[in-house]
Amino acid sequence: MTNMTSPLDRRRHLTGMAFITPTMAVIIAILVYPILQSIVLSFGQSSIDGSEPYSFVGLKHYATLAGNERFWNSLWVTLVFTGLSIPLELAMGIGLAVLLNEHFRFKGIARLAVLFPWALPTALNTLMWRWMYNTDYGLFNAAALQSGIVDRPINWLGDETLAMGSMVVVAVWKTSSFMALIILAGLQSIPRELYEAGRMDGMTRWQEFREITLPLLKGPILVALIVRSMDALRTFELPFNLTDGGPVTATESLSLYAYKVIFDFIEFNYGAAIVVVQFLVIFAMSLLYILTLRNKD
């Protein structure tokens, strides 16, 4: 008879487990428990002070959601915001990364400068932009009026269509550099010989980019897309600080709507249902990216 695990192996295994346990405990406490709790809450009815015990109500809150126009609006706003900002960020990010990968003077400073918007807190950025967008005193209107492009001030944040555009601009300005950073790391891992082989084969600079750079950046692009899409799908600080979801609900994202439901209307069971839906949307989006990019391989 042979022993499946020797005492030595078993002891090593136990030591390993002992090292992992504290981390696992923390992860379960701060990640798994809240997620499960949200799901439990979304299927029930309870009160914040405990005066009313938790009662299971099944899909009641989800049914309410399905019939709530404001919910559908916030989902739509979130998807439009994501759909507009992510492609722009990606394009800007690739462009910046390719530029920063070239050799030029003050490259180190340029790299730092590009990272600056991303390094600042969103709340601070947003306040800064709110001032620039200000109808009466803002930089943009001053420039537009003085140069004679328009003869009346533009209501950047008060117009339903413009408000979304203004919000996207802030997001792109802030996070393109993050995309650029991840893509730059990818660029630097592409061996120089491939470009030399490309030159021997007769590629133009554009063909080098199409045939070598872009395909080999697939991995980093996927990572950047997933991270940034998750961010965009749960965007909160940006609309909260820039427009508070307005005008009316034109820029009210899912997160902002959930926040209002939970903290303004104190309906956290219903709010939990919104959060669960948001979780599913993000999950589906990640799955989609991974599958599309993997299939092309």
Added chain:
Amino acid sequence: MTEVKLDRIGKSYGSVEAVQQFDLTIREGEFLVLLGPSGCGKSTTLRMIAGLESITKGDLMIGGTRMNDVDPKDRGVAMVFQNYALYPHKTVFDNMAMALKLQKVPAAEIQDRVGRTAELLGLTDYLHRKPAALSGGQRQRVAIGRAIVRTPDVFLFDEPLSNLDAKLRVKMRMELQELHDRLGATSVYVTHDQVEAMTLADRIVIMNGGVVAQVGTPREVYDRPADEFVAGFIGSPAMNFLDLMRDDTGRWITECGSLVLPSLPVDAGARRQVRLGVRPEHIAVTAGGQPQGDLDYQAEVLLDELLGADALLSLGVGKARLLARVGGTDHPVQGDRVAIALTAAQLHVFDADTGVALRD
């Protein structure tokens, strides 16, 4: 007719001269090897021919046309890179077909040319694989195939075998030789491996510090090295060097006095000091024998290393040290006293200051 002419070509980076005054005509169909230690300028020279590196001075002529400012793709050259430089996301077929696609060669012709090349290299079954799914040798074959498909006038090889393990390197070296015999294209091959250089080359260019030290056939560079550097670089294990001083009677003696040569095989002129070069394989060792001729000496075996077919003996002749290569069967061992004999015709003599070989 494709002859490659390097007319006093030079490359400098700022004040650093990587290659100085490279002057050579590579003959039609010749297999030329650029050999030298790292940083000697051999790769830079190759890359200047390829067009991957600009030429600072001189003219590059390929097939009679000045190519200094011509795009790499229009020079009629193809390059095989050390790290293969295969496009990792493309199949073997697409890797080999890339240059033809970019030249807008009709699809049917691409199919045909890639197919024939794949067959030549035994890659037919792998055409739809990605490079990651190939072994090192197969990848190298694809890299060579990619060059062949373009039917270039000149093949450029940049240390193509140095990423392969020792066994595979020998195999691929032979394949390259066969391939060159079959295609007969002018080839320039960069390596730091003297065995590759000796076996593949029609002529070897040995470079040192950006300067050409010697150009010659493998036999010439081995038998008649132009200077001490070439003499020490070609041959394994490396040549033994001994400083010799002339005494008043005209004899040449090592500093310690244990090795005495009645005369030199070449005319040393008025020199009072020279360096003597003796290849390890040119020292005849007789176990227990007594010195008889003029160039015979008594030595002690300080260390013996069996290599298999051969053995290396570290010999002490007084304070002088010599490495000898002898047969591996019943060779003398550490502590043995032996007689060694040198042959005048196999001795090399170099100027003590310049290192240049002295010849009659």
